[in-house]
Amino acid sequence: xxxxxxxxxxxxxxxxxxxxxxxxxxxxxxxxxxxxxxxxxxxxxxxxxxxxxxxxxxxxxxxxxxxxxxxxxxxxxxxxxxxxxxxxxxxxxxxxxxxxxxxxxxxxxxxxxxxxxxxxxxxxxxxxxxxxxxxxxxxxxxxxxxxxxxxxxxxxxxxxxxxxxxxxxxxxxxxxxxxxxxxxxxxxxxxxxxxxxxxxxxxxxxxxxxxxxxxxxxxxxxxxxxxxxxxxxxxxxxxxxxxxxxxxxxxxxxxxxxxxxxxxxxxxxxxxxxxxxxxxxxxxxxxxxxxxxxxxxxxxxxxxxxxxxxxxxxxxxxxxxxxxxxxxxxxxxxxxxxxxxxxxxxxxxxxxxxxxxxxxxxxxxxxxxxxxxxxxxxxxxxxxxxxxxxxxxxxxxxxxxxxxxxxxxxxxxxxxxxxxxxxxxxxxx
Amino acid sequence: xxxxxxxxxxxxxxxxxxxxxxxxxxxxxxxxxxxxxxxxxxxxxxxxxxxxxxxxxxxxxxxxxxxxxxxxxxxxxxxxxxxxxxxxxxxxxxxxxxxxxxxxxxxxxxxxxxxxxxxxxxxxxxxxxxxxxxxxxxxxxxxxxxxxxxxxxxxxxxxxxxxxxxxxxxxxxxxxxxxxxxxxxxxxxxxxxxxxxxxxxxxxxxxxxxxxxxxxxxxxxxxxxxxxxxxxxxxxxxxxxxxxxxxxxxxxxxxxxxxxxxxxxxxxxxxxxxxxxxxxxxxxxxxxxxxxxxxxxxxxxxxxxxxxxxxxxxxxxxxxxxxxxxxxxxxxxxxxxxxxxxxxxxxxxxxxxxxxxxxxxxxxxxxxxxxxxxxxxxxxxxxxxxxxxxxxxxxxxxxxxxxxxxxxxxxxxxxxxxxxxxxxxxxxx
Numbered sequence: 001x002x003x004x005x006x007x008x009x010x011x012x013x014x015x016x017x018x019x020x021x022x023x024x025x026x027x028x029x030x031x032x033x034x035x036x037x038x039x040x041x042x043x044x045x046x047x048x049x050x051x052x053x054x055x056x057x058x059x060x061x062x063x064x065x066x067x068x069x070x071x072x073x074x075x076x077x078x079x080x081x082x083x084x085x086x087x088x089x090x091x092x093x094x095x096x097x098x099x100x101x102x103x104x105x106x107x108x109x110x111x112x113x114x115x116x117x118x119x120x121x122x123x124x125x126x127x128x129x130x131x132x133x134x135x136x137x138x139x140x141x142x143x144x145x146x147x148x149x150x151x152x153x154x155x156x157x158x159x160x161x162x163x164x165x166x167x168x169x170x171x172x173x174x175x176x177x178x179x180x181x182x183x184x185x186x187x188x189x190x191x192x193x194x195x196x197x198x199x200x201x202x203x204x205x206x207x208x209x210x211x212x213x214x215x216x217x218x219x220x221x222x223x224x225x226x227x228x229x230x231x232x233x234x235x236x237x238x239x240x241x242x243x244x245x246x247x248x249x250x251x252x253x254x255x256x257x258x259x260x261x262x263x264x265x266x267x268x269x270x271x272x273x274x275x276x277x278x279x280x281x282x283x284x285x286x287x288x289x290x291x292x293x294x295x296x297x298x299x300x301x302x303x304x305x306x307x308x309x310x311x312x313x314x315x316x317x318x319x320x321x322x323x324x325x326x327x328x329x330x331x332x333x334x335x336x337x338x339x340x341x342x343x344x345x346x347x348x349x350x351x352x353x354x355x356x357x358x359x360x361x362x363x364x365x366x367x368x369x370x371x372x373x374x375x376x377x378x379x380x381x382x383x384x385x386x387x388x389x390x391x392x393x394x395x396x397x398x399x400x401x402x403x404x405x406x407x408x409x410x411x412x413x414x415x416x417x418x419x420x421x422x423x424x425x426x427x428x429x
Numbered sequence: 430x431x432x433x434x435x436x437x438x439x440x441x442x443x444x445x446x447x448x449x450x451x452x453x454x455x456x457x458x459x460x461x462x463x464x465x466x467x468x469x470x471x472x473x474x475x476x477x478x479x480x481x482x483x484x485x486x487x488x489x490x491x492x493x494x495x496x497x498x499x500x501x502x503x504x505x506x507x508x509x510x511x512x513x514x515x516x517x518x519x520x521x522x523x524x525x526x527x528x529x530x531x532x533x534x535x536x537x538x539x540x541x542x543x544x545x546x547x548x549x550x551x552x553x554x555x556x557x558x559x560x561x562x563x564x565x566x567x568x569x570x571x572x573x574x575x576x577x578x579x580x581x582x583x584x585x586x587x588x589x590x591x592x593x594x595x596x597x598x599x600x601x602x603x604x605x606x607x608x609x610x611x612x613x614x615x616x617x618x619x620x621x622x623x624x625x626x627x628x629x630x631x632x633x634x635x636x637x638x639x640x641x642x643x644x645x646x647x648x649x650x651x652x653x654x655x656x657x658x659x660x661x662x663x664x665x666x667x668x669x670x671x672x673x674x675x676x677x678x679x680x681x682x683x684x685x686x687x688x689x690x691x692x693x694x695x696x697x698x699x700x701x702x703x704x705x706x707x708x709x710x711x712x713x714x715x716x717x718x719x720x721x722x723x724x725x726x727x728x729x730x731x732x733x734x735x736x737x738x739x740x741x742x743x744x745x746x747x748x749x750x751x752x753x754x755x756x757x758x759x760x761x762x763x764x765x766x767x768x769x770x771x772x773x774x775x776x777x778x779x780x781x782x783x784x785x786x787x788x789x790x791x792x793x794x795x796x797x798x799x800x801x802x803x804x805x806x807x808x809x810x811x812x813x814x815x816x817x818x819x820x821x822x823x824x825x826x827x828x829x830x831x832x833x834x835x836x837x838x839x840x841x842x843x844x845x846x847x848x849x850x851x852x853x854x855x856x857x858x
Contacts, residue, residue: 021577021719031762032644033576129574135720137574145558145566147462148450148740215461273726276705290450290737291564294727297702304719311577311719323754333460 003036004318007067007098009089010079011044014103014130016051017307018077018314029311035318037311041067068092075317077310078102087111094122099317099326101310103130106195109204109220112211116334123327125320127313132158132205133282135305136298137312142212142286143332149288151213153253155428158205160280160300161189161196162228162248166265167278169236170245176231188280188301198227199263202250209284210252210261216338218252224262224343230423231265238381238394239267239351239425245275249428258339260346267351267427344403349378349427352395354412355420362417363393369415373408375400390419396427432465433747436496436527438518439508440473443532443559445480446736447506447743458740464747466740470496497521504746506739507531516540523551528746528755530739532559535624538633538649541640545763552756554749556742561587561634562711564734565727566741571641571715572761578717580642582682584857587634589709589729590618590625591657591677595694596707598665599674605660617709617730627656628692631679638713639681639690645767647681653691653772659852660694667810667823668696668780668854674704678857687768689775696780696856773832778807778856781824783841784849791846792822798840799826802833819848825856 008015022029022037030036042055043064067073068089076093078100080086086107091114093100100119102108108115108128119126129139133156142151157163161183168179180197183189195201203225211218228248239246244267252261268275273295277283282300287293299305320326356362363380370377381394397405409422437444451458451466459465471484472493496502497518505522507529509515515536520543522529529548531537537544537557548555558568562585571580586592590612597608609626612618624630632654640647657677668675673696681690697704702724706712711729716722728734749755785791792809799806810823826834838851 017719025577025579025718028579028644029577135575135717136723137570140569140574141566144745145569145741146564146737147744148454148458148737150454150457215457288564288737289454290446290733290740292728292731292734294565294725296723296725298723299721302721305721308575308577308717308719312574315576316573323752325752325754 002322003038004075004314004321005038005040005073006075006077006314007070007073008039008042008077008079009064009067010081011042011051012079012081013303014306014310015042015079016053017303018310019053019055021307021311029315033315033319035315035322037314037318040073041070043067064089068096068098073098074321075099075101075314077314078104083107083110087115090115090126091118094118094124097122097124099124099127099321101127101313101317103128103306103310105131105201105204105208109207112207113217113334116332120327125317125327127317128208129313130306130309132208133284133296134298134300134302135308136282136284136296136300137309138209138284138296139212140312141296142209146286146288146291149291151254151286151288153287154209154213154251155274155285156202156206156209156250157247157274157277157281157283158250158300159196159202159248160282161193163277163282164188164280166228166231166246166248169231169233170240173233173236175233176228197229199225199248202248202263206250206252206261206263209250210259211338212332213252213286214254214259214338215333216336217334218259218261218338218340222261222340224264226264228265234392235353235423235425238353242396243270244268244427245270246425247274247277249274251428255341257345258341260341262343262346265425267425269429272428344401346402347399348402349399349429350397350405351425351427352397352409352422354393354395354418354422355390356393357417357419358389358391359417365415365417366393366395366412369411370397370408373404375404375408431751432467433504433743433750434467434469434502435504435506435743436499436502437468437471437506437508438493438496439510440471440480441508441510442732443735443739444471444506444508445482446732447739448482448484450736450740458744462744462748464744464751466743466747469502470499472496493518497525497527502527503750504528504530504743506743507533512536512539516544519544519555520547523547523553526551526553528553528556528750530556530742530746532557532735532739534560534630534633534637538636541636542646542763545761549756554746554756556746557637558742559735559738561637562713562725563727563729563731564737565711565713565725565729566738567638567713567725568641569741570725571638575715575717575720578720580683580715580717582716583638583642583680584703584714585631585635585638585679586676586703586706586710586712587679587729588625588631588677589711590622592706592711593617593709595657595660595675595677598660598662599669602662602665604662605657626658628654628677631677631692635679635681635690635692638679639688640767641761642681642715643683643688643767644762645765646763647688647690647767647769651690651769653693655693657694663821664782664852664854667782671825672699673697673856674699675854676703678703680857684770686774687770689770691772691775694854696854698858701857773830775831776828777831778828778858779826779834780854780856781826781838781851783822783824783847783851784819785822786846786848787818787820788846794844794846795822795824795841799837802837804829804833804837
């Protein structure tokens with residue numbers, strides 16, 4: 001058994017978790033895996049903040065270069081959360097011959113091609129289990145566990161903040177604002193929750209999952225992204241009555257015309273495996289040609305789960321170092337850009353909520369517009385408290401193409417009797 | 430890229446699935462993993478049976494020795510399902526320097542110590558992903574994905590036949606006999622379903638899961654096993670009314686006094702993640718000290734899912750052969766016998782159904798016996814159609830030790846007014 005020396009750059013919540021695991025479980029890990037992990041140095045700009053654990057001042061530094069330049073350090077864990085600076089740290093580490101472990105999904109989704117190429121050029125690997133799904137070993141499952149399969153679809157609830165908010169809105173019929181405040185108080189949402197609420201964090205993670213699943217690279221810019229901001233408690237109520245739960249889903253499907261990849265709030269049938277994934281839990285649903293439907297569920301964030309994934313990567317990196325196999329074949333094929341399906345061609349059933357003046361003839365006008373785009377209506381609900389004479393009209397459509405829906409809803413929103421923007425949500429069947 | 434030559438011993442459903450995957454997905458697999466898998470020979474005693482696929486007669490043989498003696502074959506897949514004969518095939522293969530892939534849980538659970546020792550002696554590995562949970566990569570998850578964690582409990586629905594039967598009984602309130610017949614017609618149950626219904630198949634799988642989870646070896650004989658045979662549609666109804674679903678659970682928990690490992694029908698709270706795992710799906714719930722609660726769900730049997738796991742093992746074995754690392758560290762520590770907790774000390778809440786003559790004073794007698802063993806009653810239901818004056822008395826107890834319950838129920842069953850054996854089911858909270 002040989003010792004693996006680790007340098008940790010960025011000492012926040014996850015870094016603290018990693019240090020805790022290596023303190024409490026080091027013997028356990030080396031007995032099980034033959035790898036002895038030791039943190040040789042920790043770098044952070046702020047060494048004074050209280051983190052609940054103490055580490056010897058001798059291994060602390062403000063300078064990341066003290067880790068990158070240290071020839072004894074074999075694995076660098078990048079946990080700074082930055083973009084340009086983190087990119088530089090990772091590239092420098094690879095060039096110095098170090099294996100890299102990171103949880104930085106934003107960086108990988110944006111600059112993955114550059115980074116993974118740099119790793120290959122240096123005959124090294126970037127491990128990123130912690131970047132998606134917290135403690136769920138979903139990267140390993142896709143790269144190895146299901147490697148025999150062609151994956152046809154990936155559906156994920158991969159943002160704990162929005163799932164917590166939607167769950168609380170569903171359970172107690174509170175508003176999005178209240179649920180967000182509650183999430184912030186409980187530490188489930190950042191002070192600035194934009195990245196989560198907007199769906200962008202989910203899109204980052206989807207880029208990694210779908211690129212792995214479909215064997216190529218997905219351009220983040222080509223992922224359709226829509227957040228949960230416009231969901232109201234009314235929508236939760238109406239869709240609940242129709243037998244659906246609203247979830248922020250990250251969806252990627254292999255279709256005849258390319259990969260259909262998108263993030264948006266989605267009506268999920270109450271009986272679907274994903275409908276009951278509540279609170280801060282994450283879940284990833286995969287369909288493979290032989291493995292069939294599977295779902296993997298666990299805590300998607302937080303000190304313990306994320307650190308569990310980081311340390312799994314450290315063990316993996318350690319094993320490879322000990323066997324002299326530093327660039328084990330990964331299934332992320334960055335050289336092949338995946339062909340993307342056009343969002344306009346995506347077919348879904350839709351839920352549409354239209355705030356309209358409560359007067360005869362409104363529904364006829366709306367139905368006529370939908371009809372002119374060949375969109376047929378499955379059901380209509382017209383009820384609710386009147387607010388200054390405005391009532392929501394709720395429609396469920398049959399299968400229709402995105403581009404038709406988009407145009408039809410734009411035209412509906414211009415009707416004089418429609419007061420405010422209609423909300424359109426897609427259904428995942 | 431180098432080719433890995435495979436010999437398949439036992440050409441049944443799973444073997445057919447493996448051949449199909451390597452036909453349809455070989456290019457996909459080698460592009461993703463760098464491993465090119467080729468079946469060099471298939472051995473089976475019966476070469477005439479119709480299997481829905483054709484393979485060139487030149488690679489078919491009746492003699493397993495033609496695989497084991499072939500120096501070109503690097504990996505042997507044992508799919509005969511036998512015990513003594515399979516053990517011999519595996520040992521011979523290891524001695525000839527071959528890596529072994531098997532789905533034979535019965536053999537591994539019984540003779541794992543001998544087999545894994547033989548592998549180590551020969552500097553080879555036995556891969557067994559397909560032995561538990563069908564296509565769910567649960568062995569990899571335990572060995573690698575969650576390697577940073579000390580696992581505290583494993584709960585599994587790991588027998589599709591019994592889960593199908595219990596699901597059907599719950600959905601449509603049919604009898605166990607009818608549900609079993611239906612399962613047999615649909616190919617979800619064997620002609621002789623004893624191994625499944627008795628819980629023994631689940632116990633085999635639990636030995637493997639728990640040995641991996643807790644880092645030692647569990648003696649199959651020390652696993653408490655109880656099947657589903659005595660569950661009636663009445664029990665489904667009563668427990669459903671109390672908010673529970675009956676599942677055949679395989680349970681292993683690390684306790685202060687050792688590993689508590691058992692298989693029995695269990696009342697699972699309707700809100701538990703495992704309660705909604707229906708039909709032929711399997712699911713494994715794990716709790717780790719950092720990863721927290723996770724659940725992995727998928728099809729637990731069948732040609733496709735099981736073959737998906739076999740081929741994942743073949744890819745893994747192939748990678749190790751290509752990197753010259755033939756005995757990668759596994760986390761199955763066969764030399765350490767795990768200390769087992771005594772079943773008598775296990776504490777559960779219990780459901781007890783007692784068939785008793787409908788006469789005043791019965792309940793008082795029963796309550797008095799329970800009281801004398803310090804078992805307190807949480808609730809009582811006394812209803813149901815009278816059958817020749819016999820009504821079931823349904824009791825839910827508070828937490829009580831197994832040994833007390835066992836003695837109390839034995840004494841209750843000897844009461845003159847009790848007509849028939851009481852049924853006792855444990856609750857998992």
